[in-house]
Amino acid sequence: MKFLHLSDLHIGLKLMNRDLREDQEYILHQIVETARQEQPDAVVIAGDIYDKAVPSAEAVEVFDRFTAELTAAAPDAVIMMISGNHDSAPRVNCFRSVLAKQNLHMVGVPPQTPDEYIEKVTLQDAHGSVNFYLLPFVKPSMVKAVVGTDENGNNFSYDETVRRLLAREKINEKERNVLVSHQFYLPAGKGAEDVERMDSEIRTVGNIDEVGADVLAPFDYAALGHIHKPMSVSGETCRYCGTPLACSVSEAGQQKGIIRVEMGAKGTEVKTTVLPLRPLREVRVIRGTLAEVLEQACGDYVTVVLTDKADLDVIDMQERIRIAFPYLLEIRRENLRQANYEEGPGMLTMPDPFELCCSFLREADEDEMEILRDVIHTVQGVK
Secondary structure: EEEEEOOOOOOOOEEOOOOOOOHHHHHHHHHHHHHHHHHOEEEOOOOEEEEOOOOHHHHHHHHHHHHHHHHOOOOOEEEEEEEOOOOOOHHHHOHHHHHHHOOOOOOOOOOOOOOOEEEEEEEOOOOOOEEEEEEEOOOOHHHHHHHOOOOOOOOOOHHHHHHHHHOOOOOOOEEEEEEEOOOOEEEOOHHHOOOOOOOOOOOHHOOOOOOEHHHHOOOOOEEEEEOOOEEEEEOOOEOOOOOOOOOOOHHHOOEEEEEEEOOOOOOOOEEEEEEEEEOOOOOOEEEEOOHHHHOOOOOOOOEEEEOOOOOOOOOOOOHHHHOOOOOOEEEEEOOOOOOOOOHOOOOOOOOHHHHHHHHOOOOOHHHHHHHHHHHHHHHHHOO
């Protein structure tokens, strides 16, 4: 059994108000071409199809074209996708039963009543059955009618909620099982603060949404979505594939890709391979003096960090930077003055107030400077 694992498409995303439609269409076309070359048995998309719960008409159009091209490129592949925390679960769930007959499983809503269970799609190969469990993003409040509440009538934690949902399933561990899920799974032995999170991710206060990764043990592979940086949760068989395209400056320099998963007979090693994706434009951080930065002109999405120690008195500085970088995201300045904490308390050298004010005013004449000196002396109590 061979399938492709991707997630977090975030169609409709804007990067610092830069419209990424062209970039997303470019990367989605690469995904289609990868499917055409690989001819997998299945394609799995682990949530966050859209960037917003109510996507724009343009975003829906991009997704519609992607889905049509993907099904045409790999006509024998079963396509499975779930909703993520950015998606509207009911919208993703729309026409679910109709689409399932076309080998397109879009599952937006988790079990809602005690007699409902996690959507299971079973595929066959030479070694028997492979069961795909499609679990969309879950909040405890969504499924309290299914998993119940604690003795005080309060919702269970995210961790307990997911455990109870999975415990209801009659998982045949003699067969191969795959979980497709969009949650924050915490690797064993790590705290939430040990997991590097990207600026583009939605995080909860106190990381209340964390779920222990040990709950994934019954599955031969866990195709995870939600974390934007590629990451292994438990060996090579429980993995976040990350976003196919950088969604924030914090993802600059990351190698994005699709995970190809190959499963043999039950009990044999599951083989995973990252198939790299190449963006139309990289997201980069370029640091240096103004002269050094301008020498690195390019057509990527760029955050410029100027390190000049002296104040830059260049009238057309921003214009020159924008010409050098037509897809400029922002310009930052490193602090010109930094405290030297090695000097110890009471030993920091403070700038002279008069010189500081003069450098700010710049063009003050002698009379104004005398007035300024008198004001400073008065404030300091100097006679």
